[in-house]
Amino acid sequence: MAAGSGHPALAVEDLGFAIGGASILSEVGFAVGRGEMLGVIGPNGAGKTTLFNVLSGLVRPTAGRVLLEGKDVTRLPVHRRARLGLGRTFQTSSLFGALTVLENVRLAAQARLGGSLSVFAFPRAHDAATRLARERLDEVGLAGREDHRAQDLSHGDKRKVEIAMMLATEPSVVLLDEPMAGVGSGDVGALSDVIRGLHRDRGTTVLMVEHHMDVVLGLVDRVAVMHHGRLLAIGTPEDVMADATVQAAYLGEPV
Numbered sequence: 001m002a003a004g005s006g007h008p009a010l011a012v013e014d015l016g017f018a019i020g021g022a023s024i025l026s027e028v029g030f031a032v033g034r035g036e037m038l039g040v041i042g043p044n045g046a047g048k049t050t051l052f053n054v055l056s057g058l059v060r061p062t063a064g065r066v067l068l069e070g071k072d073v074t075r076l077p078v079h080r081r082a083r084l085g086l087g088r089t090f091q092t093s094s095l096f097g098a099l100t101v102l103e104n105v106r107l108a109a110q111a112r113l114g115g116s117l118s119v120f121a122f123p124r125a126h127d128a129a130t131r132l133a134r135e136r137l138d139e140v141g142l143a144g145r146e147d148h149r150a151q152d153l154s155h156g157d158k159r160k161v162e163i164a165m166m167l168a169t170e171p172s173v174v175l176l177d178e179p180m181a182g183v184g185s186g187d188v189g190a191l192s193d194v195i196r197g198l199h200r201d202r203g204t205t206v207l208m209v210e211h212h213m214d215v216v217l218g219l220v221d222r223v224a225v226m227h228h229g230r231l232l233a234i235g236t237p238e239d240v241m242a243d244a245t246v247q248a249a250y251l252g253e254p255v
């Protein structure tokens with residue numbers, strides 16, 4: 001759907017996911033505007049990761065719809081959603097440790113450019129992928145680190161590589177699943193800046209699950225609070241944090 005069509009970047013309607021008689025998500029509905037950053041918070045087991053799995057296509061919902069730029073993608077597999085502009089990072093690192101930083105990002109760039117993975121067959125496509133990978137690494141502040149092996153990086157820098165890989169696929173909507181997980185406190189600021197840049201400089205729509213409340217509240221436009229598989233509240237960080245239901249149901253529980 002073309003920009004300016006009036007559809008939200010991403011919307012879910014009456015979403016449900018049940019398995020073995022257990023209801024994991026129930027009646028979840030919200031819309032995220034183009035270029036908006038939405039934080040998704042909630043106690044452990046609230047359903048945040050399941051929601052992201054449903055959004056990205058890893059899991060099929062048992063009720064409701066997922067709309068990307070107004071298009072119903074509920075039944076589309078992960079790679080079709082990715083082609084429509086949906087990007088995702090995971091809680092755990094998805095890098096090839098023995099490859100260099102540049103090689104990791106180049107793989108993502110090659111997938112985007114649709115070229116063969118054979119550098120011998122398509123040397124020019126390889127050059128284009130290398131250029132794209134270098135640009136994305138520059139964007140996340142890793143210029144000069146291209147030749148480091150991924151496994152030797154700090155957690156924070158690994159996360160930046162993963163974001164660069166995701167950016168190489170030119171997504172319009174990105175799902176960041178706990179980007180700060182395992183990241184040392186010294187790296188949190190730099191990583192927050194990278195995420196802020198996605199949003200501010202690129203105009204990318206961002207949904208972010210994150211347990212670090214100070215990070216979430218400092219970055220996002222709105223926050224969605226999940227609790228027992230339901231959407232408890234959604235609004236500005238100030239409004240949501242002041243909400244008595246949220247305080248009782250969420251802030252009162254250990255996270």
Ligand SMILES: Nc1ncnc2c1ncn2[C@@H]1O[C@H](COP(=O)(O)OP(=O)(O)OP(=O)(O)O)[C@@H](O)[C@H]1O
Pocket residue numbers: 019022024042043044045046047048049050051
């Ligand atoms: N495929 C499944 N089969 C059975 N139970 C599941 C399945 N997927 C999720 N659950 C359960 O659903 C609940 C929600 O899990 P989910 O991982 O989505 O929560 P979360 O909010 O991401 O938690 P955390 O903050 O700990 O990552 C949990 O109780 C989990 O055990």
